[in-house]
Amino acid sequence: MPQPSTKPNINTSLMELMPEFQFAVSVDCVIFGFDENVLKVLLIKSDLEAFREKWSLLGDLVQPDEGLDEASYRVLTERTGLDTLYLEQVHTFGAVHRHPAGRVVSTAYYCLVNIKHTQLTQLGNELHWHPVKDIATMAFDHKKILDTCYSTLKKKIQEEPIIFNLLERKFSLRELQNLYEAILDVKLDRRNFRKKLFSTGLLTDLNEMERNVPHRPGKLYTFNHEAYYQMRKKAFSGIRF
């Protein structure tokens, strides 16, 4: 959570800054990206002595004049250079001793970005994209936060078409399937996958082909936001037994 922007660093100076300290409130962001067919998350080295050499999520203290959502959006835009983001709150972690510097309650968000569009800024502390599967331990309770967000992501992509935020605007069905397989950690049947995705009516065929692939090029599609919007408008009356 605790990475400095231009503001005071909770890691090192919390107690000095707030002698009357009761609670600090922070946000931690699990920023997912997809690259080389692997699901990755944006991490940084902790600068807290207690967690020397451990990876940490990106986060910051919430400022007195900003909301929680606003704070997470700020962390994300500051770090990735992006200004449109899929961002969602997941859970708040408030165990008494979760932060060695004092009582810090942290709300976790996850976010889906296109890695190729990010322009990483404030590059200190080895900011980098890290394969989700390779992460064993982290600073603070960040492994637990990551696991919680990853579980939520897995569930959510099976309910809502948020996954397109991780891809380029134009993509092939193969890329989309690879992404589903990477996140869910399963193998999917190609024919059933195509059938299912087309049946949603959410893909627009661009009548363009992939280029410079070492095999037969696939067609390119794009996510049809308008169709999704129309679909959402027709509320359906709930599941029957």
Place this chain on the structure above:
Amino acid sequence: MPQPSTKPNINTSLMELMPEFQFAVSVDCVIFGFDENVLKVLLIKSDLEAFREKWSLLGDLVQPDEGLDEASYRVLTERTGLDTLYLEQVHTFGAVHRHPAGRVVSTAYYCLVNIKHTQLTQLGNELHWHPVKDIATMAFDHKKILDTCYSTLKKKIQEEPIIFNLLERKFSLRELQNLYEAILDVKLDRRNFRKKLFSTGLLTDLNEMERNVPHRPGKLYTFNHEAYYQMRKKAFSGIRF
């Protein structure tokens, strides 16, 4: 959120208590119960002047030495007299001006209890069970919190067998169906409902009948926790397309 236990009341004394105040952290509990075939929620009159005569959720400030989950559990046990509860965190509300007394970030929990087993304590401020459908406006952002928790509940009962927490240990299928219908606000087909519920293997037939009902008595069942536990152990490998 802000209902006094024996501790200071955030509503009236926050600023005096914390001159160096940065953030206060609270929990708000949406306590659901089922009575007379209606889904209800436990509410209290707000004692804040700004929300005079508005209904408010039960909540309290989180104490420096207690975790968030612990705080919500405390609020619930203090108020309902129950010590076993289904309790789940839903969302954290952190808009800058959501509380008139200052910056209060509040984490919402929902809870399922058997109304008949509750022994309401600290009865001030018109503490009572209120039909969920009848609530139009509330103090603070509590209507939004209630709506969020209610949506989560609707979704959750279709995924996990938590609904039994709202019933007596022994119940008839009719009572169970009435409860599903009340929460989901739909009519369900009786034969399909029975088929579906029995097929889960989670109901134990007690070989007992209802008594003192003005019609043919139905069989009584109980939720089979052991069967559910065994079922959970067999992890299944994820959804395929």
Place this chain on the structure above:
DNA sequence: GCAAAAGTGTTCACATTACACCCATGG
């Protein structure tokens, strides 16, 4: 021509839905 991935349909099993009649009890 070979490697690699694209594109394409059918079958089967299972789950969901719709739907109607007789039965047991209390009053």
Place this chain on the structure above:
DNA sequence: CCATGGGTGTAATGTGAACACTTTTGC
């Protein structure tokens, strides 16, 4: 005997899973 809800089965439809061959491109 009447009102009320309990208890039961089947057919039609929709959904998910399994599965193999031909085509197109780059090299």
